Amino acid sequence: MPRAARSAFTPNRLLSIVIGAAFAGPAAFVVWRTLRLGASLPDTLAEVPAPLWRTIQLAVLVSTTAAVLGTGLGWLTTRTNLPMRRVWRIVLVLPLVLPSFVGAAAFIAGLAPGGIIHDALDVVGIDAPRRFRGLGASWLVLSAFTYPYVMLPVMARMVGLRSSLEESGRLLGLSASATFLRITLPQLKPAILGGSLLVFLYTVSEFGAVQLLGYDTLTRVIYATRQTNRALSFASASVVLILALGVVALERSQRGRVTPDERASPLPSRTIILGWRAIPALLACLFVAGIGLFVPLLSLGTWARRGLADGRVSLSDLVDPAISTATVAVTAAVLAVIVVLPVAIGSIRRPHPTSRIASVFVIGGFAIPGLVIALALAVMTLNTPLLDRFYQTMGLLVLAYVIHFGSQALAATETAVGAVPTQLRDSAKLLEPNWFRRTWRVDLPLMRPGLAAAGGLVMLSTLKELPITLLLSPIGFSTLATEVWSSYEEGFYAATGLASLVLVAISALLTWVLVLRNSEAVSS
Amino acid sequence: MASTLDTEPEDPTTGTPPNAGTQTGASIAISDVTVAYDSPDGADTPIDAVRDATLEISAGSIVALLGPSGCGKTSLLRAVAGLERPRTGSITIGGRVVSDSHTWMQPERRNVGMVFQDGALFPHLTVAQNITFGLRGSANKMSKRARTKQVEEMLHLVDLDEFGDRLPGTLSGGQQQRVALARSLAPQPSVLLLDEPFSALDAALRLQLRAEVARIVRRIDVTTIFVTHDQDEAFVLGDQVAVLRDGRIEQVGTPDDLYRRPNTRWVAGFVGEANLIRGRFDSAVDGATPHEHVGEPNNTSGVQPNSLVANTLLGPVPLSTEQGRAHGDVEVLVRPEQVELRPGDCALITDVEYYGHDVRYELQLNDGSILAARATSSELYENGDRVCVRFSGGPTEAWPTAGSAHSCRPLPTDFRIG
Numbered sequence: 001m002p003r004a005a006r007s008a009f010t011p012n013r014l015l016s017i018v019i020g021a022a023f024a025g026p027a028a029f030v031v032w033r034t035l036r037l038g039a040s041l042p043d044t045l046a047e048v049p050a051p052l053w054r055t056i057q058l059a060v061l062v063s064t065t066a067a068v069l070g071t072g073l074g075w076l077t078t079r080t081n082l083p084m085r086r087v088w089r090i091v092l093v094l095p096l097v098l099p100s101f102v103g104a105a106a107f108i109a110g111l112a113p114g115g116i117i118h119d120a121l122d123v124v125g126i127d128a129p130r131r132f133r134g135l136g137a138s139w140l141v142l143s144a145f146t147y148p149y150v151m152l153p154v155m156a157r158m159v160g161l162r163s164s165l166e167e168s169g170r171l172l173g174l175s176a177s178a179t180f181l182r183i184t185l186p187q188l189k190p191a192i193l194g195g196s197l198l199v200f201l202y203t204v205s206e207f208g209a210v211q212l213l214g215y216d217t218l219t220r221v222i223y224a225t226r227q228t229n230r231a232l233s234f235a236s237a238s239v240v241l242i243l244a245l246g247v248v249a250l251e252r253s254q255r256g257r258v259t260p261d262e263r264a265s266p267l268p269s270r271t272i273i274l275g276w277r278a279i280p281a282l283l284a285c286l287f288v289a290g291i292g293l294f295v296p297l298l299s300l301g302t303w304a305r306r307g308l309a310d311g312r313v314s315l316s317d318l319v320d321p322a323i324s325t326a327t328v329a330v331t332a333a334v335l336a337v338i339v340v341l342p343v344a345i346g347s348i349r350r351p352h353p354t355s356r357i358a359s360v361f362v363i364g365g366f367a368i369p370g371l372v373i374a375l376a377l378a379v380m381t382l383n384t385p386l387l388d389r390f391y392q393t394m395g396l397l398v399l400a401y402v403i404h405f406g407s408q409a410l411a412a413t414e415t416a417v418g419a420v421p422t423q424l425r426d427s428a429k430l431l432e433p434n435w436f437r438r439t440w441r442v443d444l445p446l447m448r449p450g451l452a453a454a455g456g457l458v459m460l461s462t463l464k465e466l467p468i469t470l471l472l473s474p475i476g477f478s479t480l481a482t483e484v485w486s487s488y489e490e491g492f493y494a495a496t497g498l499a500s501l502v503l504v505a506i507s508a509l510l511t512w513v514l515v516l517r518n519s520e521a522v523s524s
Numbered sequence: 525m526a527s528t529l530d531t532e533p534e535d536p537t538t539g540t541p542p543n544a545g546t547q548t549g550a551s552i553a554i555s556d557v558t559v560a561y562d563s564p565d566g567a568d569t570p571i572d573a574v575r576d577a578t579l580e581i582s583a584g585s586i587v588a589l590l591g592p593s594g595c596g597k598t599s600l601l602r603a604v605a606g607l608e609r610p611r612t613g614s615i616t617i618g619g620r621v622v623s624d625s626h627t628w629m630q631p632e633r634r635n636v637g638m639v640f641q642d643g644a645l646f647p648h649l650t651v652a653q654n655i656t657f658g659l660r661g662s663a664n665k666m667s668k669r670a671r672t673k674q675v676e677e678m679l680h681l682v683d684l685d686e687f688g689d690r691l692p693g694t695l696s697g698g699q700q701q702r703v704a705l706a707r708s709l710a711p712q713p714s715v716l717l718l719d720e721p722f723s724a725l726d727a728a729l730r731l732q733l734r735a736e737v738a739r740i741v742r743r744i745d746v747t748t749i750f751v752t753h754d755q756d757e758a759f760v761l762g763d764q765v766a767v768l769r770d771g772r773i774e775q776v777g778t779p780d781d782l783y784r785r786p787n788t789r790w791v792a793g794f795v796g797e798a799n800l801i802r803g804r805f806d807s808a809v810d811g812a813t814p815h816e817h818v819g820e821p822n823n824t825s826g827v828q829p830n831s832l833v834a835n836t837l838l839g840p841v842p843l844s845t846e847q848g849r850a851h852g853d854v855e856v857l858v859r860p861e862q863v864e865l866r867p868g869d870c871a872l873i874t875d876v877e878y879y880g881h882d883v884r885y886e887l888q889l890n891d892g893s894i895l896a897a898r899a900t901s902s903e904l905y906e907n908g909d910r911v912c913v914r915f916s917g918g919p920t921e922a923w924p925t926a927g928s929a930h931s932c933r934p935l936p937t938d939f940r941i942g
Contacts, residue, residue, distance in 0.1 A: 164644035167607050170631040171638045172658030172711065186648040 013354045015342040020358030023365050023403055026376035027241055033379065034238040037231040047232055048218075048239055055217040055243070058138055058210070059203040065143040066199040067192050069288060070150025075184075076281055078158040080272045088285050089155065095292030096148045097508040099464040101208025102484055102500045103296050104141045108132055108212060109493040110299030114306075117299060133214040141209055144292040146202055150195030157191040197251040204244055205369025207467040212488065218243075219371050223467070226375060234379075237372045244367040297504070300497040307494020317495070318483065318502055325479040325506075328394070329462040332401035333455035336409045339402055340454075344413040349422070359410060366407035373404050374471040397472045404468060405461045409454040416450025460510045463503065480506075549584035549747030550618030550635075550714035552604065557613035559599045573599035575771040576613070581764070583618075586741060586748040588762030590755060592794070596771040597751045601717050604749060605638050606631030618714055637708030637746075638717040641724060643700040645692035651703050652688035655679070658711035678706040681740060698729045705737060709744065716741065718750035722757065734761060755795050759783075767791050783859075785844060789923055792857050799858040799895055802925060803836035805843075805851070834922055836915070837889060838863065844919035851924040858915060860884065863897035865905065868912025871895070876907050887913065 076082050077089045098106075110117035111132050121127070165187065169179035207219045218236045225233040274281055307313035343362055346355030377400050381391040390396045420443050428442040466481050473482065480503040487495035557577045560570035574596040581587050589597040602608040604615060606622065606629060614624035617636070622629040637658075645654050655678050656671045679685050682702040692700055701721055708716060721737070722730040738761050741748050752758050758765045759779040766776045775787045779795075786792035789800060832843040834856050841856050865885065874894075875886035878901065885905060887895045897913065905911060 162642060162644060164640040164642055165646060167605075167631070168638065168640065168644040168646075168707075169657075170607070171605060171634075171636060172707070173632045175630075175632060183646060186646075189648075 010350075012342050012346050012350075013352060016346045016355050016358035019339055019343055020361035023361045023406060026373045026380075026403060027364075027368050029376045029380055030234060030237045030241060030372055033376075034231075034234040037234060043231075045235060047221075048235055051216050051218045051221045051236065052239055052243075054135070054215065055204060055219075055240070058135060058142070058215065058217060059200045061135075061139045062142045062146060062203045063196045063200040065139070066147040066150050067196045069143065069147040070152075070195055071154050071188065071192055073147070073285065073288065074151045074154030074158055076285065078155050080274050080281070081278070082274060082281055082285070083278060088289075091289050091293065092285060093148045093152060094508070095145045095289075097504055097511050098145055098293070098296060099208070099466070099481065099503070099507075100142055100145045100202075100206060101212060101466055101481075102300075102503065103145045103292075104137075104209040104212040105484060105488045105496050105500065106296035106299045107137070107141055109303055109488075109496060110295065112493065114303075115299055115493075116302045117295065135215055138210050138213045138215040140291070141213065142203055142206060144288070146199045147288070147292070149198040149202070150192060153191035153195045154188055157188055161187055193251055197247060200247055201244055201367055204240060204247075205371065207369070207371050208485065219369060219467075222371055222375060226378075226471075230379070233375065237369075237375055240369055241372055244369065245364070248364075248367050297501075300500045300504075303493040303497035304501055307498060313494045313498050315498070315502075318480065318499055321478045321480050321483045321499070322502060322506075324477060325463050325481070325503075328398065328401070328479065329459045331394075332398050332405065332462045333409075333459040335398060336402045336406050336458040337413060337451055337455050340406050340410045340413050341417075344410060344417045348414050348417040362410050363407045365403055365405075368404070369467075370400075370404050370465060371467040371471075373400055374468040378471055392472060392474045394474060394477075397469070397474070397477075400468045400472055401458070401462050401465065404465070405458045408457040408461060412450050412454035412457060414450075416447040416454065419446045419450055456510060456513065460507055463507055463510075548714065549745055551583040551616075552579075552581040552618075552715060552747060552749070553614075553616040554579040554581075554600070554604070555614055555616075557600065557603055557610045557615060559596070559603050559608050560611045561599075570611070572596075572771050574603070574610075574768075577768075577771075577773050579766055579773060579776060581747060581749065583747055584745045585763045586738075586750070586761055588758035588765045589749065589751045589768060590758040590762075590765050590795075591753065591768035593753055595768040597753075597768045598719055599771075600768070601638075601719055601749060601751050604715070605636050605717055606634050634715075635711070635713050636715045636717060637711065637713035638719065639701065639704045639708050639721045641720045643692075643697075643704040643721075643724075645700055645703055645707070647692055649692075650688065651679070651684070651690050651692065651695070654692065654703060655688075655707045655710050657707060674710055678710050681709070682706045683736070697725050698733050701725065701733060702736070705740070709740075709746070713746060716746045716748045718748065720751050720753070723753075730757075737761075759795075765795075767794060769794075784918075785921060786857070789855070789857075792921065797860050797896055799860065799863070800855040801836045801838060801841075801858050801895075803834035803841060803854055803856045803922070805854055805922075806833050806835050806840070831919065837891070837893075838913055838915040841915045841922075842919040843922050845921055847921075847923055853925040854922040855925050857921040859917070859920075860896040860898040862915060862917035862920070863887075863895060863899075864914050864916035865897055865899055865903075865911045866914075867910075869910045870912040871910065873905050873907055873909045873911060876905065878904075887911070889913075 073088075073092050077085045077092065082088060095103075107117070109115050111129065112118060161184070165183050166179050169183040170176070174182060204217075205219060206217070207223065210217045211220055211223065218240045221236045222233050222240070225236075304313070308315075340362055343355060343358045346352065347359045377396060378391065381387045381396060424442070424446075428438050432438040432441065463479070464481060466485060469479055469482050470485065473479070478486070480499050483499040484496055484503065487493075487499060555578045557574060558572060559574040560572045577596075577600055579587070589600060591597045599608055603610050603623070604617070609628060610623060612625070614627075615622050617634060620629075621627050622634055645651075646657065649657065652675045655675045659671050659674060675688060676685075679688055682705055684699060684702055684706070687695065687699065687703070692703065695703065701724075704721070718737070722734055725733060734757060750761065762779060764776060765779055765782055767774045767782065769790060775782060775791050777785070782791060782795045786795065789798075792798040792800075832846060833840045834843055834854050835841075836856055836858075838858065841858065843854075843856070847854070861882075871887040871889045873885050874888050877884040880901065882898050883901050883904065885897045885899065887897060889895060895913065
């Protein structure tokens with residue numbers, strides 16, 4: 001690395017500062033705005049505790065459930081002789097492809113007269129519950145779709161865990177269950193904590209599902225009061241923001257002092273023989289996959305089939321939304337990668353405080369709920385004389401996506417930058433003096449897999465995104481997600497079902513390409 | 525050395541480990557043990573890792589299970605620990621059956637300590653917490669003060685006095701293995717199992733640690749079984765060595781037994797380098813009618829009257845066995861150091877490996893066959909020198925010639941890794 005380049009403000013560093021500021025902007029604006037609307041602060045603060053308490057209740061319940069389910073299922077599918085465990089390892093991760101608002105809609109539609117759950121209960125002779133809403137319903141739906149966030153890292157950790165640790169525990173006098181508690185669980189702690197944190201954040205920023213299920217969390221308050229009582233809306237947004245960042249900080253400090261195990265490659269683990277316990281284990285897997293995957297898909301499928309049969313909906317209705325979804329998702333993906341690239345280059349090639357701060361801001365974006373970003377950008381543009389023409393334009397919509405999902409692109413982009421080591425770039429410099437041709441012939445081909453992964457992740461998140469799209473999309477612009485939303489609000493379940501299935505099919509395809517195909521280590 | 529503990533009164537149902545409190549080894553009896561694994565994913569036929577193994581281990585002794593990788597030695601060790609349930613056969617520790625067709629004692633009740641290849645220290649606990657880990661079990665509960673004292677003693681034993689508060693991740697490989705040893709010894713087990721505990725270390729450290737472990741294990745008199753694929757390690761540490769091959773115990777004996785009197789050609793080649801030289805059984809009383817050979821015709825050194833003798837290219841070789849007598853043609857085991865070199869014109873030196881204390885030569889005899897020889901470095905030959913060879917040493921083993929063996933061929937010698 002040339003010494004001459006050590007001046008504090010290289011172009012790349014300046015760029016990193018600008019990008020970091022852009023990512024931190026919405027959050028800063030929300031807090032600043034809340035403080036400036038201080039006149040009504042005492043009044044609004046009186047209205048926050050109740051929804052805050054409901055949000056915390058739900059988030060704690062859901063993340064605890066996800067931690068237990070994810071750990072248990074991760075253990076079952078990697079360490080025991082559970083029948084068909086290769087299949088389960090994939091099936092049990094699949095609930096990830098269902099956006100939670102789609103899942104909520106599927107349950108409500110399924111319980112409505114004519115829905116599959118309603119009819120199935122009817123056959124058994126039970127009346128379907130009239131109302132499916134509130135804390136219990138939100139807990140069930142969100143848990144069923146978020147536990148894979150814990151299960152995936154637990155599975156990865158289990159595979160790398162040396163069975164000699166557990167065997168040592170046994171030989172030192174612990175029973176099998178005590179060994180699990182005192183040896184295995186502490187080893188899994190970082191994976192469980194990290195996964196549960198994601199679920200907690202997901203629940204705190206969840207908008208669509210709680211809105212459909214009528215559970216008044218902070219996000220619902222933000223949305224409902226965004227025009228009528230802006231002070232309350234911003235105060236709630238600030239509280240959500242502080243809650244999210246506080247939890248991230250708490251998790252970082254609790255991660256524990258377990259150093260990653262880098263000793264000799266792990267010995268093959270012994271499979272635990274379940275015996276008769278295979279039957280309850282299978283039933284548990286079937287139950288979880290049923291709630292998280294089969295029942296919602298069947299429910300959506302039934303309504304869609306009915307609508308297609310009597311001609312009230314057709315796939316051609318979805319061509320336009322599908323095209324706009326694809327367009328906006330691809331644009332956001334490409335832009336996100338381009339935007340985080342300078343930050344990634346800075347933090348990989350020339351680590352410096354500025355690039356580190358910039359990458360912290362970009363990564364911090366994952367903790368900021370999409371609704372908060374949307375609210376901030378909407379109010380910022382509407383109230384600023386020259387910017388107001390950007391409100392509800394494609395540009396602003398894509399910008400919001402990039403800020404919200406840039407964090408997902410950063411890690412993969414850093415991998416891509418790391419794929420071109422310094423020596424390689426140096427030798428390329430000697431062989432091909434032209435910067436442009438060198439980039440084209442050497443850097444880009446090597447970085448392509450990482451960049452594609454980064455873009456793919458952003459794409460996947462964008463197509464499932466709801467609150468930003470609802471608040472910021474241009475009039476008349478609809479994506480598959482908003483199609484699901486609006487048809488549900490009209491009570492048109494057949495259209496909800498069809499749009500959901502198309503959305504799920506596309507995101508399942510992307511998930512398969514991005515996640516499952518790349519985690520062959522886990523599934524082998 | 526204490527006798528076995530069969531006589532100690534103990535209740536077989538409570539699972540109280542034998543001799544809790546006093547640190548004395550227990551005898552071990554393994555009989556007809558077969559360990560099998562389900563073949564990974566799919567096929568129904570289980571794969572036998574150990575077949576019909578029988579082994580008696582007296583209290584307080586050190587036994588090495590030696591064999592190439594994949595021969596089943598680790599599986600046998602795990603069966604003793606209770607980490608693997610044998611399909612057939614029985615295992616007895618200290619006179620108590622811990623495993624047979626209708627008895628199964630859980631590993632945590634066997635009072636067995638084990639050191640794994642990777643140390644298996646709990647990465648989330650400090651060194652001291654690792655060592656006290658086994659002292660909290662119901663089997664041998666200790667007061668807090670007793671535990672602290674025990675940790676200090678164990679740390680001192682493995683020479684890591686100042687390391688109690690460190691986390692395993694901050695220790696070197698050798699230190700980790702010493703902590704693992706201390707942890708397994710802290711609950712005062714009657715049996716210590718070592719599963720290739722030195723294999724992850726580099727050569728110099730391995731030698732040092734192995735000497736240290738030998739010292740500790742002998743001092744506390746615990747019955748020890750260790751697994752290794754390193755013949756030197758087995759010979760240096762083991763009172764007895766059991767050689768395993770393809771899941772079967774080929775031979776059990778002292779290191780000297782195995783080296784001088786191997787049961788089979790395979791064992792002969794596995795423990796050290798072996799030349800197998802074709803010869804003809806000759807029971808002539810004086811052994812003085814040598815056939816044609818390349819050595820000095822009249823020398824009969826090492827051949828005593830009335831002994832069994834085979835006539836070979838190296839002259840008459842005294843035998844310790846009657847095997848192959850009826851057959852006539854035999855293959856005689858000649859260790860390289862039993863080949864004596866002297867100036868002459870019977871063989872060509874084709875390779876010289878200088879080790880300092882001795883020199884290994886590879887020779888091509890006039891009939892084209894290859895022979896390995898080891899000699900002290902006091903008299904050096906060079907590549908291309910011509911020499912004469914003859915046998916020099918005590919009675920050795922021979923086997924009936926199998927098929928069309930070469931007149932003389934060194935067995936593949938280096939099964940050792942590292």
